[in-house]
Amino acid sequence: MTEQQKPTEQLNFELRKKEAKTVRKVVTYTAIALLSIGLLISAILFFYVKGGLKAYDAKDDSEITVEIPIGSGLTLISKKLEEAGVIKDARIFKYYAKFNNESQFQAGTYNLTKSMTPDELIESLKTGKVYRTPVFTMTIPEGLTIEQIGEVVEKNTTITKDEFVSYVNNPETVDRMMELYPNIVTEEVKNEQIRTPLEGYLFPATYPFYEENPTVEEIVLTMMEGTAMNVTPYLDYLESKGKTVHWLLTFASLLERExxxxxxxxxxxxxxxxxxxxxxxxxxxxxxxxxxxxxxxxxxxxxxxxxxxxxxxxxxxxxxxxxxxxxxxxxxxxxxxxxxxxxxxxxxxxxxxxxxxxxxxxxxxxxxxxxxxxx
Incomplete structure (x- = not known):
């Protein structure tokens, strides 16, 4: 029987059968192509993310200074690390930290390197310390005055007591601390009755230093950061009581000495x-x-x-x-x-x-x- 002799119904059936076969082929090839593209994209993303979870450059130990302001969130911190060239991708670092429930980071000035892994960076930002061995540590006991702290500094560094006290009492230093820590150091320290403006503002603790001869500025900023870290959690309390950080440190200093x-x-x-x-x-x-x-x-x-x-x-x-x-x-x-x-x-x-x-x-x-x- 020729095609012309076949009933119309049978011809339509065979035609639909061929069209269905063609559609199945198109769908199959399209699915394979999409799957291949998806696998390729996934592979690219996998290796990109994997690379982002490694040190940016394991062989580069040169220090990069990164300033993390007080109150910085994870998004801003990640962006600053990327801008400084410490990490490859801010988003990867951000989501990696979130995935590991890491968010309590400390403000401060960090000397970081491209050789640090995300885990090392997170550890540093959590503790407020660079994750490496310090050259030396210096302990500032509780209850010391600026003069007495200067004596400790003189015993542990090349900086004399007079140099330390002079720097701390310099009006330019006071103004800079007010600029860097506006929620901590306020106009109250400039009260004409105050003998030493930053008395009580250099937090007593054991501090690590990563240079053999830190500058007096670095030492003072380190102690000021210690104060900011320990006082910031009480800012809401102080606001609710109508009190200030200066009031808190003044009151606390009496307890310390008594x-x-x-x-x-x-x-x-x-x-x-x-x-x-x-x-x-x-x-x-x-x-x-x-x-x-x-x-x-x-x-x-x-x-x-x-x-x-x-x-x-x-x-x-x-x-x-x-x-x-x-x-x-x-x-x-x-x-x-x-x-x-x-x-x-x-x-x-x-x-x-x-x-x-x-x-x-x-x-x-x-x-x-x-x-x-x-x-």
Whole structure:
């Protein structure tokens, strides 16, 4: 039977059969092509991402300075790392950090290298320290004044105490710290009654240094960053109380110089709070010593008469500014004091503090625990 002799219905069926076969071929070839393209793109993306999770250049150890401002989010940090040439792709670093739930990064100035892996970069940004071995470390104990910190710096570096103190007290240095840390260092440090503008603003801690001879600027910025890191978490608290960072550091510095044990800070803070509320002078000896500008084993009665804005026997309220560098425990005690009615306390010859809410009991404690009287 010829094609012409086939019924029309059969011809249509065979035609549809051929068209379906053709369509299946087109769909199959298209699917294969799309799959191949998809696999190729996936492979390219895989190797690109894989490369982005490695060090940019494992052989390049040259340092690249990267400044991470306070309050920077992961997006901004990733962008800055890419712009500095430390990583290949900001998006890869960002999503890698997010995938690993890493987001608590520290602000500061970092000397990073292209040879650092994303994990090493993340570790550095989390701890606020460059992930490498320091040349030396320097410990600044709690409760030191700027002058005393200068002595520590002189013992550990080629910088003299006078050079350190001169740099810290330079008005240009103060202005720069105000510019770099506007939420921390404010116009309050320029109060004409303040003896040393940045007193209490250089955080006590053990700091690593990665150069044999760091500059005085690097040392001061490192300590200022320590203050910013430890005070920033309390900014919301201070705002809710209508208080400032200067108030916090001033209050905390009194605790630092008065406390003889870690557990006493909260109780001493309660004494100061209760006295402030009762409109009583704080009457704390360390402020008298600061006003005198000298160290003494004990404060004499005649010392209490010194006319100085820092003397809390002669002036009510907090002194104009910090009298020393407070540590983290003292800062925490200001924000979370003990709940007491104490108004008085004294330390016995063994350094143990004794608290009371009455002046009569305070006198009894004085006679009981302290040998001799002030002259």
């Amino acid at each position: 406390a003889t044990a870690a557990a006493d800070r909260e109780s001493i803070a309660s004494v100061f709070y209760n006295r402030l509320e009762a409109d009583m002078p704080l009457q704390t000896d360390p402020t008298v010593l600061y006003a005198l500008g000298e160290h003494k084993d004990r404060v004499l009665y005649k010392d209490l008469e010194v006319q100085n804005p820092y003397n809390t026997y002669q002036n009510k309220g907090l002194p104009p500014g910090p009298i020393a560098a407070p540590g983290r425990s003292s800062i925490e005690a200001v924000t979370d004091p003990a709940d007491t009615n104490y108004l008085y306390f004294l330390a016995d010859k063994d350094g143990n503090n004794h608290f009371t809410d009455s002046y009569e009991q305070h006198l009894i404690n004085r006679d009981k625990y302290i040998t001799g009287t002030k002259e």
